[in-house]
Amino acid sequence: MIFKKLYKNYWEFGFKSYLYDLLTPSAYFASLKSVTENVNVSSKNIILDVGCGTGQAIKLLRSDIKSGMRYIGLDLLKTGLDRTKSKASSFGIRNNTFCIQADFSKGIPIKIVSVDCIICHFALYVICDNSLRINLMTELFEVLKPGGTFIIANPSKSYDPKSIIQESARLDMCSNNAFNEIIRKHVVNPLAKQLGLNYIFSQLKNGHWKWFSLEEMVDEVTQAGFKVLSTKEVYGQSGYLVMARKP
Numbered sequence: 234m235i236f237k238k239l240y241k242n243y244w245e246f247g248f249k250s251y252l253y254d255l256l257t258p259s260a261y262f263a264s265l266k267s268v269t270e271n272v273n274v275s276s277k278n279i280i281l282d283v284g285c286g287t288g289q290a291i292k293l294l295r296s297d298i299k300s301g302m303r304y305i306g307l308d309l310l311k312t313g314l315d316r317t318k319s320k321a322s323s324f325g326i327r328n329n330t331f332c333i334q335a336d337f338s339k340g341i342p343i344k345i346v347s348v349d350c351i352i353c354h355f356a357l358y359v360i361c362d363n364s365l366r367i368n369l370m371t372e373l374f375e376v377l378k379p380g381g382t383f384i385i386a387n388p389s390k391s392y393d394p395k396s397i398i399q400e401s402a403r404l405d406m407c408s409n410n411a412f413n414e415i416i417r418k419h420v421v422n423p424l425a426k427q428l429g430l431n432y433i434f435s436q437l438k439n440g441h442w443k444w445f446s447l448e449e450m451v452d453e454v455t456q457a458g459f460k461v462l463s464t465k466e467v468y469g470q471s472g473y474l475v476m477a478r479k480p
């Protein structure tokens with residue numbers, strides 16, 4: 234309970250202060266991109282983002298949402314959902330963006346067989362009880378339409394803040410923007426490491442949050458009923474992405 238309160242405040246502070254968005258390491262954004270690239274895009278489709286935070290995914294999906302795809306962001310925190318809504322307004326996609334405030338550990342308040350794609354980018358790992366997490370994924374399985382896509386990313390057992398920052402620095406160098414590279418190298422990345430990544434590492438190491446082997450992730454996704462299609466190492470070798478389908 235105390236840990237739930239602590240991490241709630243951790244994200245609450247990050248969302249309210251804008252630090253969560255400002256300090257997102259490039260490697261995290263690249264991992265999110267690997268998720269959104271696999272979304273089955275169609276103007277008729279509905280995508281559910283479980284633990285959507287500040288709705289960073291809509292930055293990457295905005296043209297598809299503009300073309301008619303509907304996005305539902307679900308999160309525990311109103312502050313994150315408020316940021317999601319204001320992002321959607323600034324991209325001109327507010328009409329197709331819906332937000333639901335809910336605690337996913339208590340169930341998913343969405344009609345069964347109603348969405349075409351579900352993404353969970355670094356969200357379900359906060360549930361460290363294995364059966365609770367698998368039950369939640371089984372519920373997500375119910376919510377998805379047959380043939381729908383399920384994409385999940387979680388921290389791996391080799392989660393390492395240093396590797397995340399190194400990978401981010403490599404990506405920043407490729408941005409061909411010297412100013413951006415300097416700011417990220419000397420301000421953003423060190424702060425992200427101190428304020429975010431090290432905290433997450435300690436939560437994972439102490440067992441308050443869950444880190445995974447690839448086999449564990451594949452096994453859980455399969456137990457929930459999905460057919461695993463592919464897997465990928467993401468986030469500077471600090472996370473795994475599993476892409477699956479509801480048969």
Ligand SMILES: C[S@@+](CC[C@H](N)C(=O)[O-])C[C@H]1O[C@@H](n2cnc3c(N)ncnc32)[C@H](O)[C@@H]1O
Nearest residue numbers: 284285286289308309335336337338354355356
């Ligand atoms: C690491 S953030 C990831 C946010 C987003 N998916 C992204 O990639 O930017 C984890 C998110 O899970 C949300 N979360 C944690 N526990 C939750 C719960 N029990 N129910 C709903 N959302 C929860 C947090 O509020 C936070 O927004």
